[in-house]
Amino acid sequence: MSADYFKFSQASRRDLLRAAMYGVSVSAGSALRMSLFGQAAAAVAAEAESNGKILVVLELSGGNDGLNTLIPYADDAYYKHRPNLGIPRKQVRAIDDHFGFSHGMAGFERLYKNGQLAIVHGCGYENPSFSHFTSMAYWQTAAPNSGEPYGWVGRLADAMAPGAPPNFLVDIDSHQSLAVRSKLHVPVVFDDPNRFTREVFAVERTVADAAVPAIKVDNPSQGYLLDIARSARSSSALVREAWAKYKSPVDYGLVSLDLPKVAALIQAGMPARLYYTSYRNNAFDTHVFQADVHQRLLTYASDAVAAFLADLERIGRADDVVVMIFSEFGRRVPENVNLGTDHGTANLMFVAGKQVKGGHYGKVPSLTDLDSGDNLIFTTDFRRVYATMISGWLGYRGTRELLHADFESFDMFRKREA
């Protein structure tokens, strides 16, 4: 792609987009010239390209039951809290003398045993919300109890690449996630790559393929739609071609969580550094009869993530990508009377990748010292894991401004070769 990134802090997003468009369209004689931005461009490009690493965020929506994901089978308190839902020791896929994965999670077990899976314990925040929507918004903005309007991945994109080069930030979903909401970038949001195309007849091309008019409008919704149209124009062909060329022998299982699409884009050399995808529609909200359905959800997620890493290995990019997995909260420690679990607090996070130093991180929360609502007391602010991704993995230094406070990173990645 073009390296014509530019930094111009006073410029509005629309001005920048317009400039970007002029950079690739016919109106080179316009008042908005590349030279205006030229000097800053190299610096920004250098920053954005600093280490070329890619972060994939996978959201498990609905509140995954962490205790039945990674089972503390050596802790009697677990079985006391979960007389019916507790997963018997003999069904657990033990990874050490204390913990084991739920029996369908062969994929995670393999990743862990290969040293490619970091398990972070007790992730949460002060004054937790038990509402899906509120807590998810806190995780997506990395700003609990604040009202931050932009997503943390969106802010990260703005900070890493303030020139807002196209196709830097990808969200594969039916609608845009709050997590990628950005001040400067228009995230590439699509669901089905085959449908990510304007279907036109040959005779319509002169009008249909014309550049989106660079006009100033007073109607903010119209301005938004024109920005979206520009983004669609610059990304749809890339995405479609990447998907058409992608053929993988890797079995992602029954629910691939859009990870093959991410693999296809990475294989095709999409310039995106940040990907966001989710197990959608509150799937993990298991209030009633959870055993079978939760087991199934975990199997699917574990299959898909393990397959994704295998696929990255196949295409030779395994060293460049990590996947961070989270859910908006865990579930209450004691099972409920409906053979399910209710909304809880602290939970596990996972980070998977070939460059990840596998193992346990953070302090394991106590199953006997619970809060007044029978919930785990969090031990790790989830933003420590975000900070680890931002500085430790992506190499961006301004973590403090991004997350509005200092959060200590974990030493989670292997030493890079010089």
Added chain:
Amino acid sequence: MPDPERPVAISPAAPTAGPSAWQNDLAPIASADWNYNFAAHLLERAGFGGRPDEIHALAKLTPAQAIARMVRFEDADPTQLAPFDESGIRDPGLEPFPPSRPAVTDQAKETGHALGIDVKRAGNRRLQPIVNEFFYWLRASVLETHRVAYWWANRMLTSPRPLEEKMALFWHGHFASNEGKVRDYRKLLRQVELFQSQGTGNFRKLLLAVAQDPAMLVFLDAGVNIKGASNENFAREIMELFTMGVGHYTEKDIREAARAFTGWNCVDIKFVVNKDQHDDGEKTFLGKTGPFDGSDVINIILDQPATADFIAAKIYRFFVRQDPSPQLQATLGSKLRNANYELKPLLETIFLSRDFYSPASVGTAIKSPVELAVGTYHKLGLTAIPGVPDFNSVTGALGQQLLSPPTVAGWNAGQSWVTPGLLLERGNFARDVLFPTISFIPPDRYGSPDIRSVADRIRRGMDITEATKPDTKSGDLAESNMAADRDEEFNTRYGSYRGWQMAIERVKAIPRDTAHINLTKIITGAEIKTTSDAIDYLIGRFMRVPPGGEVRQKLIAFLDYELGTADLAAARTYMEDSLRLALHLIMSQPEYQLA
């Protein structure tokens, strides 16, 4: 201030919006200010858009009369709207429907029967008929729900009371339930009928009816909210999403409210209170103490000022714009409160206000997928929702399938409706309407690839075990594929296939007519003479915000070239295809998404 690009053919040179000083002004607009474009805006928002004849009819009235016609619609005869045409798919043994396939087979193994069917005495796959019936109902209910959605969309398209349907759509997003969890089209149908019949009535009555509505009871797990073991799902959402919003109650209030709702449940499609499951002890809820039940909790919630503020603001955001000022919200909230939660006075205030016709409000809403599809059909002059393209597939792909909101929070509205992928998809929808595919596959008759693969192998004579083995690519088989079928008493994949077959035998087919469109007749009827007037007419008829930049000139040049003349009289016999191409290009514009 006349705009040279405005389609003069149908709209007098009237402003599309009032002065910006009207923003936040709830005073009614004066008759002298009323015009064609304001009437068009009213139909766009309070209904699903208007055709020129409908807009003219409203423009001729005073604003007060026009708004009364929309809101006080009791005189508009709804009898032409047929009730839902049931396929008749419900079997007697299905109630109560178990929560999962394993629950069905466990029950069958324990008791010897389930879903009204006995376990086979001997032989192989003794549970198979029961598993088949389980998948039959799942599939049949989904397919029948698709028919309910068609029925509702047809009402949106043709009702003489468009606001009744628009408000029902609002409540469907507010009190969201979906088929995926409810698994019973009858409950969802009744919920839609509730929103239609009470959606513009009184919020107090509506809220109580929703709390006792079988679809909602199932959707938010009422069945498992019992004395001594309350389930907080409904109690939380009624406060967070349905009435007050976060910040007006505590976690303890949620637990206490959940106790008050214990025992509220449904049997089949009837609301019941199971007295022995109801906790009639004292509860302390939002500062009041007493042996409350669900109705008491609802009354206490409705006594909170936050409730009217929250509901009024949400209605405003749906009909007007996303960012009402706090002061405007407070004023609208007190209107609703003072009207004792009657909704029509609030709706009249909103639609009559200068604020509604201010530049901040006009042409600034992004159409939802259902509004886009129904509005497109309405403005094309159709009298039925086409079967091709499939309405549910289209709206689902665009992010708003009826009776299938993703979560209890409904849909994210506003800018969330459009992403780069979805903007292109919206243009593709227009093409699928104007130039329908000739290889259309009806999704209500045609199973998924997995099902079809099983079906093909069974018909080729393979035994069930072989026929239902998953296709595997080379490499390791994922755990989920290995684990799919290990129980020899039944075969899940076969059950899923057989369930499909049983379902399509009994669920009526959706008619698959394509849209009957005649743009030549529309253009000729409007006495349009030139290509530039035709483009202006189409822009005026279909868009509330004209496309920016050079797009209009490009469209005119395109039509000139396509027709070989600028004179429509010369091209009258062959202009249909070219007009449709031009309309497709118009409907692909970013501005077509605005209402």
